[in-house]
Amino acid sequence: MSKSQTVAGIPVPKAGTPEFEKMNNMAKKSIPLVLLIFTFSILEQQAFGMIFVNIGQQLSAPGRAALITSIPGIVLGIVCVIYGSLGDFVSLKKMTLLGVIGFVIGSVIGFVLGPKSIWAVIIARVLQSAGGQVSGSVFLVLVSKYITQKERVVYYGIFVAVFRFSAALGVVLAGYVTRIDWKWLFAAPILSVLCIPSLAGNLPDDHAEGVNIDWAGFALIGAFAGAVTMYFTDMNMFWAIASIVTLIAFILYVNKAENPFITPEFFKNPAFIATMVVIFVGYFFSYTINAGINAIGINIYGIDSAEVSSLLVWSILLAAVLGFVCGPVVKKIGRSASIIMALAFMGLGLVAIAFAIPYGKVAALAVAPCIYYFGTSFFYSPIVDTATLTVSAEESGRVLGFNDLLQAITGSVGVALFGGLMSAGAMSGGSIVNVASGKASTYVNVFLVGGIVVLSAMVIFIACRKVIYSRARTEEED
Incomplete structure (x- = not known):
């Protein structure tokens, strides 16, 4: 059996060792900034979920307004399982930095082009959802691997609290921003770019040696997640069949593949x-x-x-x-x-x-x-x-x-x-x-x-x- 087949993921130091203490300190320095980006991500999700109808009417595309939430929602369902799984194999620093860049690019597109086209709003929200979710997944991976067992529940609790506060803030801000100009909702996440230097210096940069990323497996589980989400969005029989087919394909794949991610x-x-x-x-x-x-x-x-x-x-x-x-x-x-x-x-x-x-x-x-x-x-x-x-x-x-x-x-x-x-x-x-x-x-x-x-x-x-x-x-x- 090759080395790539025997590696379960990035080795995690045992609690109490100097190596673990080093990773623990790095994680604790990174977590506040990761949570800040996560706050922006949830705020955007909740805010646009409240006012997508208003945006559709303003852009003379009320029939497409629901796509502002449904398409990013589908993307979110797909990337959640992929990001968490990738956290076992790839550099958390590189994952986070790429996510922040995508999040900021989406925010800039929404701020500049959003008022001109509903498709620009949709594209911006897709990039925000895909990029912003990295912060949530990385936070959970950091806590599960590099925070001591007795402290984890505290960090998970903080994660829930930040999620709820961000959701409440997004709901409240959405109503007030519509009185001014909803494009300003896209402006706040652009500040995430200021977090890049500190994140680059403190996030773990380890990756699993000898492991080839199972992109085929990720594609299948992503296709299944997307098909299921689409089915329960519009209840179309095509997506029901697609859900069954992709699930069967995934089951067959993990049983037959040489080195599946799971x-x-x-x-x-x-x-x-x-x-x-x-x-x-x-x-x-x-x-x-x-x-x-x-x-x-x-x-x-x-x-x-x-x-x-x-x-x-x-x-x-x-x-x-x-x-x-x-x-x-x-x-x-x-x-x-x-x-x-x-x-x-x-x-x-x-x-x-x-x-x-x-x-x-x-x-x-x-x-x-x-x-x-x-x-x-x-x-x-x-x-x-x-x-x-x-x-x-x-x-x-x-x-x-x-x-x-x-x-x-x-x-x-x-x-x-x-x-x-x-x-x-x-x-x-x-x-x-x-x-x-x-x-x-x-x-x-x-x-x-x-x-x-x-x-x-x-x-x-x-x-x-x-x-x-x-x-x-x-x-x-x-």
Whole structure:
């Protein structure tokens, strides 16, 4: 067997060694700037997701406005799994610098040419999505490989907090910027170029010796991710067939290829598979909750999306604040207890929204969602940390990539299913909650079903946790 076939990834020094301390210091110097770029990336994603309709109308292309979010979303789903996996093999410094350059170029195109053509806006957002996501993936790889095990949950919590704050800031800024000129949204990320010198001096520049990058494998998994995302974007049978074909092709490839980036043994790891199932079921309602709350506000309480956002944003900010404190809590009570608590609050939060509908918009749209978002703050850190511990440190990037891919797919599946039920007025004949038949009954029942689904993830985790943690990698800590 050749050397390239025996290398699992970039060698990771053992915790406590001088080599590890060196990499740990480099990671800690790089992380703040990586998070700053990630903040810009999420801000852009959320902001343009709020105002793409306005942009389409201004550029006399309302029919193409949705492409401003859908095409970059497809690209995002593809690159998530690729970047995380590449983090096991290639230089994090080179990955990051190329990502920043792409992010800045996209921002410049959007600022200069965006007001002239909707296609320029779409191209700019694609480059921003592809370039900006590198920062998120690199952050997770840095933490999983070069931060001590006892500190990881703290960093993952900070990551969640930054994501939530960035999302809330993007939603708020989008509304105000439209009063001036939306092109200025493209201006802020250009400042990312100032981070390049420091990142170049501190990010790890190691790569796996003797490893040939499996571009064919990445192309197949990327094609599968793109086909699945496209199918749940427009529900076209062509994309359903493409999803099945690319999945079969990927399975055959990893079983037959000489040196695939991920081996069949990866999918025979019961701890890894069980953790991925919990993630899939637990995040099933993640893309639906905001859309569902928006629909409730418009169709039940007769308010517009702006007022819905002003009520909902507080629960998102709560999740952001809790992100900074969840790390110490997880360290205190443990990963397993944290995951159970998080899924319990997420599931009960969806049930609470259903029961709060008869009590008015503040209860249903501002107060009850806080329960769900409280849970999300304590779910991401321990479940991701658990997932990375089911494989060797050299393989953790691939786990992070599949985690990101799975979250994107399950959210798309969930919003397609539950969004379709809400649009069709399904389950409108009545409910155990005291609401009238019709739309109110539909929303109540959809959120009740969503709550049951998320609570089932908690049951699955409890049933499988011995399997998960019996296979989990452990490390010696100082």
